[in-house]
Amino acid sequence: MNKPLRRIAIFCGILVLALLIRTNYLQYVRADELNSNEHNRRVQIERYAHERGNIIVDGEPVTGSVETTGSDFKYKRVWKNGPMWAPVTGYSSQAFDASQLESLEDGILTGNDDQLFFDRTLSMFTGDKKTGGNIVTTLNGAAQKAAFEGLGSRKGAVAALDPQTGAILALASTPSYDPSVFAGNSLKDSDARQKLLKDKDKPMLNRALRETYPPGSTFKVVTAAAALENGLYTDIDAKTDSPLPWRLPQSTNLLQNEGNIPCKNASLREALRWSCNTVFGKMSDDLGNDKMIEQADKFGFNEEVFTPVRADASIYPKDNRPQNAMAGIGQASNRTTPLQMAMVASAIANDGKLMQPYMVAQRQAPNLDPVYTHEKEQLSQPLSGENAQKLQQMMETVVKNGTGTNAQIDGVTVGGKTGTAQHGLNNSEKPYAWFISYAKTDSGSPVAVAVVVEDGNANRDDISGGGLAAPIAKSVMQAVLDGK
């Protein structure tokens, strides 16, 4: 009976061998794949097992971590002044993943990023506790505070840039939310998040980056730039060919101005000062759809912007003649994010150079060594320096003695443009109040800002860019200037 016994011994050996091969296959070959499987809760457990790195503004963290009990997640994210910073940081929740900077920079914040490989290896030997790296932002705390408090209880958004570098200085959106309320994974967190998602005011919408509005009269600076760049007009003080009343092309409708303002054959400067619809509508029509799109594209329209947080693409579409004419005054199918209009203002303020907007100045390893530092980068040149300076003069006139006087700052040159964007069918809903502006000192412009207020509660007649939005822009610019 020994021969079959030996064969059985071999058979048993094969069984064990099969198990050994299988365990090698699972734990060596497939280990990474299984480890990063979407259903593998260990990924989340690991993510919250260590203190997360912080997002830093003006050298101070606006985020933090607290130790929690009662679940397998050890640390929970907290925010300092969450509603104010939520549009910048996004959220990071144990149960509901993360968004915006918290999500995009997760590798650094958790300390798992490949850029931190050397650092991680080093701390493996030194036995340091694992922590995440930091994200140093470009934001200006005072400007952000001015923007957030300026908006107050009204719906709206503010985006402010440093025109010379593209650094984002303020990014506010109201109504906002406190990411801390659903940072954990309890039922309470889930309820809080549901409440936010169901809120019809959409507090979790980042209006500065992810909402597109009709730009209204603020778009007239783009139309003016197109006219100057294409040589339609060269002298901003020469009379334009602008009849009043002016009939929309291919239509029987007459384009109206707001009130009785001197728009007939008005110069560019005067037309912008009074915000003449007829002048800019005709200008857009004279240039044609293609040239308008071309100019809008140079300012960054029709493309998503990554700051690195994605901003929706602002739109200047292909359109028929009457629509294109209306788009020239920002009242047709062209739509824009507040960030985009801040980019327009900053390109003009920076003598025609549009810088790539960014909000991550530096990524730091846990030991505070920088692993990445942003170098400023030019995105495009929407208009020549000469034409930019012409536009600056026009915008400065608007603030000096036009519709934008509310943005004046003593001793500082301010250029701006108001906008009152009508929306809704047949202009049925309350308009959006816009204001874009920049401040200028001897050393160039330190700040350009775009403000939009969608105030459903204000008295209709009170809604105007100059009245509602300009004071907010002023206080943001003031905050940046005071910090210089």
Added chain:
Amino acid sequence: MSVVTNTTTIGAIDAPSRRNTELALVVFAVLISVYAYANVGLALNGELPSGMLGYGLGLALLGGVAHLAVRRFAAYADPLLLPLATLLNGLGLALIWRLDQSERFQQTENFVAAASKQLLFSAVGVALLVVVLVALKDHRILQRYTYISMLVALFLLILPMFFPAVNGAKIWIKIPGVGTIQPGEFAKIIIAVFFAGYLMVKRDALALASRRFMGLYLPRGRDLGPILMVWAFSILILVFETDLGSSLLFFGMFVVMLYVATERTSWIVFGLLMSAAGAVGVATFEPHVQDRVTAWLDPFAGWGKEAASEQMALSLMAFGSGGTLGTGLGQGNSDLIGFAANSDFILATVGEELGLAGMMAVLLVYGLIVERGVRTALAARDPFGKLLAIGLSGSFAIQVFVVAGGVMGLIPLTGMTMPFLAAGGSSVIANWALIGILIRISDTARRPAPAPAPSPDAEMTQVVRP
């Protein structure tokens, strides 16, 4: 006049008993297990666990008593079987204790710490081993109980059918005040005794009375009878108790023993054909088995929909996250698997916390037990002993393969327990008894043949005097 004729494969006259080797290995096994305890405690709470001394002493006592019993009653037994079983039992205790510390488990409603119970069951198991060694002076005595064994085994296997199913399988009986018992674990040993006794008597008929057909020896119908009966029986277990593992185990064990008894390859071919037919047949109409098969084919497909599939996926992820070196005892998350983490899926904890290295070590320990069992069968001098030893070690090998292969996704999951490692009273008690019987057979096999009695006749003829 000292020509030694060695009649066994191993062992020779004056062969060393290797008891001291065994003692050293038992001490080593206990030390490793205690070290594992300390490791868990330090990883989880940063201090040595308070129960460590108790568990350590308990385990040392168990190993020591078993060793003394072997030294006294089976002095020539295989020196590896006891230490290997002690190592697995001790490691299992540490793993179960580690899972007891899981906060996820402690938060569930029906949480009961399993480690202290397991230590108690291990003590009962070792006591049974001692009883086997003391009471069973010669394994051939079991031969007398061939048909009684059959009846007892049948009774034990049918019994759970009358008790409610637990987690989809009817393999438990509940005795008020005592707890649940898995009679299948004991039936495994008893049925091996029956097979060994039956086949020893019938093996010539089975081996020789056959016709040759296409290179295979076809058995006669009347010899095929018992095989068909076992086949039908394992199918019945599968259908009524929805216990894939046990049917595979009994049928596999029977085929192995049949092959060894008859030395005919044709039996293996028949066995494989019949088990394949049975498995396919049952799988077509038994939803419980179908679930297991779909969960095996694509564990992640049923995520969130099927409990079986999710459990399988959780187990695979536990193995994957262990990687090559493991997370270290107490530092993994294998308890995510849920209620079966300390029984069916305990190997996933080994995989996650001890890693590929630990898994290979544990699998090799199992492999060593099996191969020492096969070696015992080779060394045994009587056919009954050979058959019983190969039956027990073969079934042990099949069980290890079926459970480990199941939790690692190599084959469909069947829901048996890893011998010695998993929490479960019946399992640990039965497996100590199994080791006891193997030790007894190996003692008989390795015991030096008694010196030939001096034959007065022979002496006479040798004396030549001039």
